[in-house]
Amino acid sequence: MSTRWGIVASGQGANRVGFLYYAKYRNPAIDDRVLLLNTTPADVKPEKPLEKLFEADPELREVYESIRKRRVCIFGRTPSGAGNNWTVGEREAMDDFHTIRRYIASLNLRPQDVLLGIATLGGGTGNGSLPYIIHRMRTDPGVGMEKMNNFLALGILPYDFEAPQRHFNAVCGMSRLLRYAGRQNAALLILVDNSQVERVLGLGGREDRYMRINSEIIRCIHMLIAPSIYTSSATIDIADYYQLPSSLGITHFTPCMSWGNDPEVMGIEAMLESASANPLVPLDRGKATMAYVILAVPESAVLEGTLTQEMLEEEVRSWAERHLAGGGGGLVRYASLVAVPEKRDVDVLILLGGFSLRKLMEKLGDKYHKFRECLTPKDGAIEQGKVEEIERELRRYIAETERRIEALEEGTAELERWGFGDV
């Protein structure tokens, strides 16, 4: 394969996802290029975020010990850590960036490779550090990674029931991953909401729900990478994921997934319907502008001709006309049929992009403002100016997103565009 992937998982929550990926769900495209980042208090017991995993599966502790030295990066100078304050997390990353850079360099990524940053947006360490890390790597020639463009981010939103400061953190983190210092930051931001995942999987109250949610996130990453590992008639290169969205200035996406479909029972249309019914963030149906559709199917079905790229493209077109804004099939659309040896069922990933953030802001906004209003000017830990800038950027981004959706929904007459007057 030509493109390799590396994962940087910053913060406790992301550490769990990143470590699970390394320990249980190895992918040849990622291999052992998984880095776990955390701040200083974790130095005493860096494996603390992973204790629950070790309880469930003691063998994982051995795996952790084997990677501790080269894949666990403790950064920062403050002994107390981020304390759920993203500005502290950001500052820790700024102050100790050379440590972080050293560890990232050890992943040996080339310009054509991909770095996927994972952070739980409700916390302070990952949420604070990751946007800064991506920004530095993209823009600072001194870092030596400016030739690399493929910085993607996976942001995990807090549960509905979590405290307001976590929702506040999430909005700030999301905004900064989208735009940082006045420019686009992550080439692609994939958003996943913990509560939504729980609803989709029907996990409510289960003991192992965190593990299940993390596994679901990992499956999403697998599917994202699948076209570059297995045989596919129309591969989706990494540049395909973000270049057009970047040029449109709309880079937020969410996965919609459907696993284990029986190809004998479910037609492609039904599989797409099933997947699109399960977006991993709350959103309004019919308000998305972009879609990447990946179907991982049995190799035998492709060889027999019962499932073809042409069939998929036709069904995706039809589905997009019904489900993407404007009824015209959306702004950007890719479809890839991936043939997997020895597979017996079909997995579907629809990466839905450019969707209206209205429902998401409904979930986050109330608690965000509750906390925001408690901030005082003398609260130096979180600068007002910075918060205002974040809100400004986010509003601008939301406005642009809504404008794109509206434009598609209204649909100017084609001939008018070319100046043919009233038609």
Added chain:
Amino acid sequence: MRLTREQVLAAGATAGVLLLTLGMVLFFGVSAAAYVAVASILVALVGSVAYTWWEGRSDTSVQGMKLGLLERVKERIQKLEAELKLAEELVKTQHLQEEVKEVRARLIKDGLFTVVFDVNDRQVGRMTLTAIELSVRRAEQKLRSTEAVALAEHAEAVEPRGRRMLENGERLRDAGFRVGAELEELERVLGITPHSLAESLGRWERLKDTYMRLMEVCVEELEYLIEAAAAGGRKVEPLMERLQVLRRHLRTPEAVDELIALRAEVGGMLARPFTKLREQLLGHLTRVKELVRGDASRVRELEERAKELREPSMLGELSSLREECITATVELIEGLADEVERMHRELESFGIRRRWRKPQVPESARTFAEFSRRALRAMERLAEEYDACYTELKVMSSYPAVERIIERKLKEKGEVAAEELGVRYAEEFLQRYASMNKDVKLVRKQGRLKVRRG
């Protein structure tokens, strides 16, 4: 006058001794010469004895050579006489035997053999080796030419007989007898060119043996077929009697025709039971192939083998195939029953219990037709249950995903048609949804689910 070797040796020895003595006298004196004289006498004596011994040995070798020559020519004469006797089976050899007798007589007349044709030792001892060699050579030349004539005539006589054996073998093969190996052997032996009378005689013996073997193979095959016909309830005693008579007259020209005629008669007896069984087997296997759920390779293999058995004489093989078919069918039925039970257990995990009773596996029957009827009935019931379970399992496994699609479509439009779902077994999915949700009704005629009003 030519001097003999002995004379030359004696003259030379004498001259040598005289010269030596003269030399000794001149150089060493008379006393030394006296020693030489005594020594010379001793040497002469010893030398004579040694020479005489050596001469005796040579004489023995020459005698041995003479006797060897004569024994050899005697063997050749006796061998040729024996071969000519054997060749009389096919050709007249009297004149050739006379020629051999003449050779004998000439050798006796030459004094080399006695009248009873033993080697005449004393006479031979007096004759030179050369003379004996001349005589023997003459005799051998004559024997060679006699043998050449005998070979030519014998080989010529074997040819048409061998060809006839081959033709008979081909007729028997064409009539259906399995004599391919023996025919090949006949052809091979007939293709050999003999280079001596002995080889020609050997070739003829091999041809006869192979031909007899071929005929016996045909007889054995006929016995088997007659027994098979008897097992089918036909009256076969007359046929058997004819076969026993034929067995004693296999060498007669009429044997081949009789073999062919007997085969045709017994084949006629077997034709009907053969055809009937073959049709039953093929019909049964065709239906089993339709009913099998899973790997049908064993059934296809049995079917191919049944198709290849076309001759009534293959009734035995067909009967064996019938037994294999019965075993395979029973195994398939049991396998299918196990699979259906497994599917029932899987359905129970979805809370679905199906009522059914496992059909009996027919283990014995009076006839194949009866077995086939019972087995196919059991397989039909099992296949039907299998298909029903298969569909139900497919529906249950995919129901959660399809249920969400149905719910969404009902929410959007208040109704959903089977073809809108984009799934197989759409009607079954709608039925299940309707059974689990009392707020909708299934309009079967339209294949549509509708939200109940009010």
